[in-house]
Amino acid sequence: MTLTLLEAAILLFVIGSAVTAALLRDVLGSIIAFAGYSLGIAILWVYLQAPDVALTEAAVGAGVMTLLFLLTLVRTVRPPSDELLESVGWRGATAGGALAAALLTTVPSLPAIGDPDAPVVAGEVTQYYLDNAYGETEVENVVTAVLAAYRGFDTLGEAVVVFAAGVAVLVVLRQGEFV
Amino acid sequence: MSSNDRPPYVESTIIMTTVRFVAPFVLTLGLFIMFHGAESAGGGFQGGVVVGTVILMLAFAFGIEAVRAWLNPTAILGLIASGVLVFLAIGFGSVALDGAFLEYHAYEQLGIHHASGYGIELVELGIGAIVTGVIIGLFFVISAGFDPAEGEEEDLL
Structure with a gap:
């Protein structure tokens, strides 16, 4: 790379x-x-x-x-402190090191960016979306086509999650309105 | 916590002038991202956040309390609810026209050309309305903080 x-x-x-x-x-x-x-x-x-x-x-x-x-x-x-940096315990350092090691060993085995043989490019599903998205949904941005048309039901769920999060904040804070 | 231990709002001519100049452009960019999500990068989620930040910018420049007094709380709640309702209405509307849920092409029998494109645009606008409302709402709710009622402190700790 x-x-x-x-x-x-x-x-x-x-x-x-x-x-x-x-x-x-x-x-x-x-x-x-x-x-x-x-x-x-x-x-x-x-x-x-x-x-x-x-x-x-x-x-x-x-x-x-x-x-x-x-x-x-x-x-x-904020408690006043003269120290500039947080002290790092051995547990935190071990967990951080382990996560970094796991990522450094797995991420390099992903296909290179733009690799024509990568499964996601050569895959049947990707090719179907690229070929048919405009004809079927009349939207040029394939991401939007998948988001709002092919996976429209999922996106409705996402929108409702945002809505529910807003309502939940109001309920937890026991307020009737936002402003 | 009461409202009087909040740091006072300090008026700054530089910030106010900058925000007054930049805000219309940011609002236009947000709406552009929302409307243009079908042709280029963007969409309701991204555009909604950018539109919401316009109000956040105004609050930072002109004082949170001043903007809070200027905003209509019912309008914010209505914005969020209307977003969900638009999305649901488009979904169930196609069912009413003998299509599947969210099958945009079902609207073409009403004589609407490019029904799919327009339907997706409307859905993006609905998402944008939800996100804008929730971003603005979260901002003002967090800035107001939470004052526990009498005798409730022990439950919270």
Whole structure:
């Protein structure tokens, strides 16, 4: 796998901001690092040719989540501390190391990006969607065609989940309305 | 927690001017992503979030309480409910026209050309309405915080 300079820089930025978000003792700094991490991931999605996911990550991960975290932070009390970094226990380090090892051994065996022999490209289902999506649903974006037409019932479920989450927040906080 | 220990809102000319300038463009981008999800990247979920952030931006620039007073709570709830209802109506409408659930082509017998394309657009708008409403709602609910009623603290701890 070869990386261009830009890809390597973004990867480095993502890993750096993730580690910063995890280790910083100051919660405000952590939130800012986490927003940077989300933005880096969003750019990586664009590189992986998944603009729909990139849009979601940039809007929700980097935008709205940061605001919600900040709002929550305003209402909490932060204990003053002189230490810059959180101390890492051996349990956390072991769990993190194990997860990283598992990912580093499994991810490289995935097919390369754009590999014509990859199962998802050569598969019957993908080819069916690419061939018939426009004719059957009159939508050019195959992702939207699958989302709203072929898997429309699932998407109705997703929309209702968002709706139910909003209602649940109101019920738990015992409020009648949002604003 | 009561509302008076919240940090006071500080008026900033720079932020207010920037938001006043940027907000119409962000709103247009959000609607574009929502409407254009059928032809390019995007859709209801993404566009809805971007439209919702317009209100969040306004709240950060002009004060959360001011925007809260300006918003109509029934409108937010109505926005969310109308999104679900639009989606369900399109789904059951095709059943009423002897099609399967969400079978957009069933609407073509009403004389609507490209019924599938328009149906998908409408569904995306419905999703967008749900997401916009929930994002705005979550923001204001979290900013208001939760004040436990008398005698409830022990249950919560």
